Amino acid sequence: MNRLRNRLILIFAVATLAPLLVTAWVSVSLFDWSLSQASTKELDQVSKSLEKTGRELYQRACEALKQDAVAGRTSPQRFVPAAHDQWPLAVQEFDASEEPETFVQAGNKGDRLDYLVRHGAEVWMYSTSLHGVAMQQLSEQYAHARSVVAADAARDLRRGLTYTFFLLMAVIWIVALLALVYFAHRVSQPIQQLTTGLSQVAAGNLDSRVAVVRDDEIGAAIQAFNNMADELKQSQDRLVYVTRLESWQALARKMAHEVKNSLTPIRLTMEEIAARQTGPGSEFYEQAAQIVVDEVMGLERRVRAFSEFASEPPVAPKSLDINSLLEERIAFLRTAHPDIVYSVRLAPDDPKAYADEDLVKGVLTNLLENAAQAAKSGGVVLGVTAAASGKVAIEVHDSGPGVNAQARSTLFEPTISFKRGGMGLGLSIARKSALLSGGDIVLVQGELGGAAFRVLLPAA
Numbered sequence: 001m002n003r004l005r006n007r008l009i010l011i012f013a014v015a016t017l018a019p020l021l022v023t024a025w026v027s028v029s030l031f032d033w034s035l036s037q038a039s040t041k042e043l044d045q046v047s048k049s050l051e052k053t054g055r056e057l058y059q060r061a062c063e064a065l066k067q068d069a070v071a072g073r074t075s076p077q078r079f080v081p082a083a084h085d086q087w088p089l090a091v092q093e094f095d096a097s098e099e100p101e102t103f104v105q106a107g108n109k110g111d112r113l114d115y116l117v118r119h120g121a122e123v124w125m126y127s128t129s130l131h132g133v134a135m136q137q138l139s140e141q142y143a144h145a146r147s148v149v150a151a152d153a154a155r156d157l158r159r160g161l162t163y164t165f166f167l168l169m170a171v172i173w174i175v176a177l178l179a180l181v182y183f184a185h186r187v188s189q190p191i192q193q194l195t196t197g198l199s200q201v202a203a204g205n206l207d208s209r210v211a212v213v214r215d216d217e218i219g220a221a222i223q224a225f226n227n228m229a230d231e232l233k234q235s236q237d238r239l240v241y242v243t244r245l246e247s248w249q250a251l252a253r254k255m256a257h258e259v260k261n262s263l264t265p266i267r268l269t270m271e272e273i274a275a276r277q278t279g280p281g282s283e284f285y286e287q288a289a290q291i292v293v294d295e296v297m298g299l300e301r302r303v304r305a306f307s308e309f310a311s312e313p314p315v316a317p318k319s320l321d322i323n324s325l326l327e328e329r330i331a332f333l334r335t336a337h338p339d340i341v342y343s344v345r346l347a348p349d350d351p352k353a354y355a356d357e358d359l360v361k362g363v364l365t366n367l368l369e370n371a372a373q374a375a376k377s378g379g380v381v382l383g384v385t386a387a388a389s390g391k392v393a394i395e396v397h398d399s400g401p402g403v404n405a406q407a408r409s410t411l412f413e414p415t416i417s418f419k420r421g422g423m424g425l426g427l428s429i430a431r432k433s434a435l436l437s438g439g440d441i442v443l444v445q446g447e448l449g450g451a452a453f454r455v456l457l458p459a460a
Helices: 003-036 039-071 081-086 089-096 135-155 157-202 217-276 282-310 322-334 357-375 426-436
Strands: 077-079 101-106 112-119 122-129 317-321 341-345 352-356 380-388 391-398 440-443 452-458
Touching: 039 101, 039 112, 039 122, 089 101, 089 112, 089 122, 157 217, 217 426, 317 322, 317 357, 322 341, 322 357, 322 380, 322 391, 352 357, 352 452, 357 380, 357 391, 357 426, 357 452, 426 440, 426 452
Parallel strands: 341 380
Antiparallel strands: 077 122, 101 112, 112 122, 317 352, 380 391, 391 452, 440 452
């Protein structure tokens, strides 16, 4: 389970739900307040008051007209049966009914009140004005106001707005949550890959790497992990090489000591024999003794080479001008190999390395000498310097046949050399010197078609 992603989602939920609920409560309260201030409620109150006032006014007018009719203060309009067909519609409807009396609103705008009373077969109608009050128009306005209030009550605006608000709020929150899940996955996945890579490196798999697909802080952390794994891999290789080198050095010291103890008396004895030979056959004995002495001296040189390989020279690092040092070594060897074309490509700003000068000179001399011997007459040797990431690099390229795949695995190990006068210790001694200086030597892709070696040294 990806705990980081789940924590991010939980933090988002807690951080957003609390203010969201508060916002919802405040919004609903504002809805209630705003709806309480709406005109529909006032319209409902006004229409009810108007209805009450209109009813009272109508009842008072009816009562006053009836009293005037009974007291004879107003004259009626009489409708006789002979002219029944000419009666107004309201009078005909009243005559058809069984009611003894009734009140009818009349006039174009309902501003006249008629009082209809039966007198035998006749119908008497008393009329009075409502003093400018248009009852018909007032009734229509009241009916319209009540219909508006009824429609508003049916809609339940408060509930509709509340449901709409909560629905919109839920949709926005869910969309934000889905976006957070997506981004949390994008954040947590590379971290999970980085954690897996760290676990593999901790378990001893130094070849584990994580693909860098981001250019942010997480991508920088992944790149730092890959660089760390590269450094650990190189450190492991150097440690293995140094451990094996110590074993070879111990063997070389023992062998050099034993062989030297045997060679010295042999050489001295043969020199004594050659010095004492006189008379017939002395020339032969002298020649034979000289051959033995020469071979013994050759073996002594080999012993000295093994002694040099087994020795641990003192290291005195200091700031070195790599460009000048490379040019000096090339100038020194150019006279020994006049048929080799030397060229250089120097880094700008004269990079400085912090290393032992004698050890670095020995490394460059060995590499340049090997490059000249590999390139042969008419060949090309290229020296390159560069500086980057706290390291100074010196490369030596040659146009020779290069290094085959079989030799790459044992390139820096003390092996038998097939070069004339070679001991097979040159590259081993050179790499040991580079390691003692805090650097290393690696085989790289050559620019001239042959072999190429890169000497890495710490920058000053």
